[in-house]
Amino acid sequence: MSSSGCVLWKIAVLVSVGFAHSTLYEGLCSSSLPGEDWRGETSQPVGSEQFRPERDETPRLNIGNDPVARRAFVREATLHAWRGYAEKAWGTDELKPLSGRGENTLGGVGATIVDSLSTLYILGFKDEFEEAKSWVESELNFDEVGEVIVFETVIRILGGLLSAYHLSGEEVFLHKAEDLGRRLQKSFKSKTGFPFPRCDLNSTSCGFHRDYGKHVLLAEIGSIQLEYRALSFHSNDQSAGALREHAERVIAMLNEMGPKENKGLIPYLLDINSGRFASGYITLGSPSDSYFEYLLKTWIQG
Numbered sequence: 234m235s236s237s238g239c240v241l242w243k244i245a246v247l248v249s250v251g252f253a254h255s256t257l258y259e260g261l262c263s264s265s266l267p268g269e270d271w272r273g274e275t276s277q278p279v280g281s282e283q284f285r286p287e288r289d290e291t292p293r294l295n296i297g298n299d300p301v302a303r304r305a306f307v308r309e310a311t312l313h314a315w316r317g318y319a320e321k322a323w324g325t326d327e328l329k330p331l332s333g334r335g336e337n338t339l340g341g342v343g344a345t346i347v348d349s350l351s352t353l354y355i356l357g358f359k360d361e362f363e364e365a366k367s368w369v370e371s372e373l374n375f376d377e378v379g380e381v382i383v384f385e386t387v388i389r390i391l392g393g394l395l396s397a398y399h400l401s402g403e404e405v406f407l408h409k410a411e412d413l414g415r416r417l418q419k420s421f422k423s424k425t426g427f428p429f430p431r432c433d434l435n436s437t438s439c440g441f442h443r444d445y446g447k448h449v450l451l452a453e454i455g456s457i458q459l460e461y462r463a464l465s466f467h468s469n470d471q472s473a474g475a476l477r478e479h480a481e482r483v484i485a486m487l488n489e490m491g492p493k494e495n496k497g498l499i500p501y502l503l504d505i506n507s508g509r510f511a512s513g514y515i516t517l518g519s520p521s522d523s524y525f526e527y528l529l530k531t532w533i534q535g
Contacts, residue, residue, distance in 0.1 A: 290313070307356075308356050308357075308358075311352065311356060311358075312358065312361070315349060315353070315358070315361055317330075318335075318345050319361075319364075321333045321334065321335065322334065322335025322336075322345070323335070323346075323368075324343055324346070324368065324372060325337050325341070325343070325345075326338045326339045326340070326341065326342065326343065326344040326345060327339075327344060327345055328345065339381065339382065339385055339386065339389070339390075340378045340379060340380065340381040340382075340386070340434075341377070341378060342373065342375075342378055342381070342386070342390050343368060343369070343372065343373055344385075344389055344390065346365045346368050346369065347365075347369065347373070347389065347390050347393035347394060347397075348389050348390075348393045349365060349393075350362065350365050350366070350369075350393055350394075350396065350397035350406070351393065351396035351397055351400055353365060354397065354400045354401055355400070362401075366397075366401075366403060366405065366406075369394075369397075369405060369406065369409060370405045373409060375409075375412055375413055375416055375434050375435075376435060378434045378435070379433055379434065379435065380431055380432065380433045380434075380438075380440075381431065381432060381433075381434060382430065382431055383417060383420045383428055383429060383430055383431060383432055383439075383453070383457075384428075384430065384452070384453035384454075384456065384457065386413070386417065387417065387457045387460050387461070388456065388457070388460060388523075390413060391410055391413050391414065391417070391460045391461075391464065392459070392460045392463075394406045394407070394409050394410040394413070395407075395410050395460060395463045395464060395467065398410065398467060399463070399467070407467055407468065410464055410467075410468070411464070411468050411470045411472075411473065413434075414461070414464050414468075414470070414472055414473055414476055415470070415472045416432075416434040416435075417432065417434075417476070418472050418475060418476055418479075419432060419437055419439055420432045420439055421476075421479040422439065423439075423505050423506070424505070424506045424507075424508075425486070425505060425506065425507070425508040426479060426482055426483065426486070427449055427454050427483060427486075427503065427505045427508070428449075428453075428454055428457065428479075428483070429441070429449075429505070430442045430445075430449055430450075430453060441505070445502070447504060447505050447506055448502050448503065448504055448505065448511045449502075449503050449504075449505045450501060450502065450503075450520040450521075451487075451499055451500070451501045451502070451503065451520065451521045451524045452501075452519070452520045452521055452522060452523045452524050453520070454483050454487075454503070454524075455483065455484060455487060455523075455524035455527060455528075456523035456524055456526070456527045457480050458480045458481060458483075458484060458527055458531050459527060459530055459531060459534060461473075461476040461477045461479075461480040462477050462480070462481075462531070462534060463534075464476060464477070465477035484528075484531075486508065487499055487524075490508070490509075490510070495515065497528075498515045499515065499521070499524070500512050500513055500514055500515050501514055501515070501516055501520055501521040502514070
């Protein structure tokens with residue numbers, strides 16, 4: 234793959250996996266990428282032509298090594314993705330790129346809007362930021378949301394709201410974050426204090442994974458501390474302090490439970506009722522990866 238193609242691939246990953254909380258990894262540009270076989274010939278999925286738009290307006294990278302031009306291209310690519318979502322899937326959680334339709338994959342909380350707030354602000358897209366802020370203020374109503382995945386809701390919605398508040402100082406974001414935090418507090422009411430994977434935002438109901446039963450994943454219980462600590466820092470709400478204490482207690486428990494000979498490496502699966510490890514398998518990849526990321530980030534957060 235050419236160097237320009239490599240950069241475009243990185244930008245595509247940045248835009249697609251989540252505006253506000255993405256990282257570009259140098260390893261993305263290996264000798265073989267998705268859609269490209271070992272001979273370097275680009276392959277097309279069967280039936281892909283039916284989804285191809287009549288006019289492809291995807292930004293193209295042809296700017297050499299000029300850092301100013303590259304910065305402009307990143308802004309252009311971000312704006313292109315944002316406008317596509319706004320036109321075809323506004324108010325839904327995510328845009329399905331092939332069908333061009335929106336889908337509520339996270340409970341109908343406008344995840345793309347909330348997740349994009351801080352990036353729109355940082356890149357200087359004032360009109361788009363104000364548009365997103367208006368939606369949050371008038372349309373984001375947690376009274377209308379049912380069951381959510383706790384981990385995703387914390388890192389994307391609570392984190393997105395708090396990032397936007399931290400950058401802009403707009404109180405609406407903090408108020409929404411406080412409301413969400415109060416509704417998530419019940420997730421910690423398990424026998425061990427490990428958070429339940431799923432909760433209904435408008436009842437006392439919390440439950441288990443459909444695939445893992447009473448087991449919880451290391452990443453989901455150990456990757457919520459940054460957001461709850463940030464909420465506690467910004468808010469005087471009593472529930473915010475309690476959430477921080479619950480989240481930090483989880484880390485303390487994991488530290489005590491972990492095999493000492495492994496020096497901090499912890500198996501990926503735990504029993505939410507007993508607190509014991511349900512597997513001896515240790516990995517730095519999914520579904521453990523963000524736990525190890527959060528250890529460093531929490532230390533940096535202070």
